[in-house]
Amino acid sequence: MRLKQSVLLVFGILLVLAGIALQSTGIAVESTAVVALVSAGVVMVIVAVITGFSRQDEVISDERTRRIGAYGTTYSWVLTLILILAFLWLDFLGLASFDLQGTLLVLLFTMLLSARIFQWYLSRQGDVA
Numbered sequence: 230m231r232l233k234q235s236v237l238l239v240f241g242i243l244l245v246l247a248g249i250a251l252q253s254t255g256i257a258v259e260s261t262a263v264v265a266l267v268s269a270g271v272v273m274v275i276v277a278v279i280t281g282f283s284r285q286d287e288v289i290s291d292e293r294t295r296r297i298g299a300y301g302t303t304y305s306w307v308l309t310l311i312l313i314l315a316f317l318w319l320d321f322l323g324l325a326s327f328d329l330q331g332t333l334l335v336l337l338f339t340m341l342l343s344a345r346i347f348q349w350y351l352s353r354q355g356d357v358a
Contacts, residue, residue, distance in 0.1 A: 234281035241273030293356055300357045301348030309340045 248266030251257035316332060319325040351357050 231281065234277045237273050238277035238281070241270045241277060244270030244273065246270075294352075296357055297348055297351045301351055302344050304347040305340055305344035308343050309336060312336065312339055 244266050248263045248270065251266065252260075252263045257263050313336065316327060320327060
């Protein structure tokens, strides 16, 4: 694990501990601050662990991987825009009603997961045109 990931891991753990300390001491009247601290800490820990251990022997970046990343992200954006249009039409026609939190969560996971799936698929195909 490199220094960058180690620092990220330590700060993530500190944020989680700060959130737990605020909750347990009763200093944080609003639970939003506690949730924000713990969530940010958990995300930092996850990112540090994934980036620290997953790319030990891989080539980090070259022309092919940058192009595959760009194409995969582009395909993900197109899929997300299609999903947004589908949500818009379903709501406009009265076929479904969506709350904001659920819609944003579905869009976020669609963007993240589809980008990784498209990048994985394109890397298995070889070079992209």
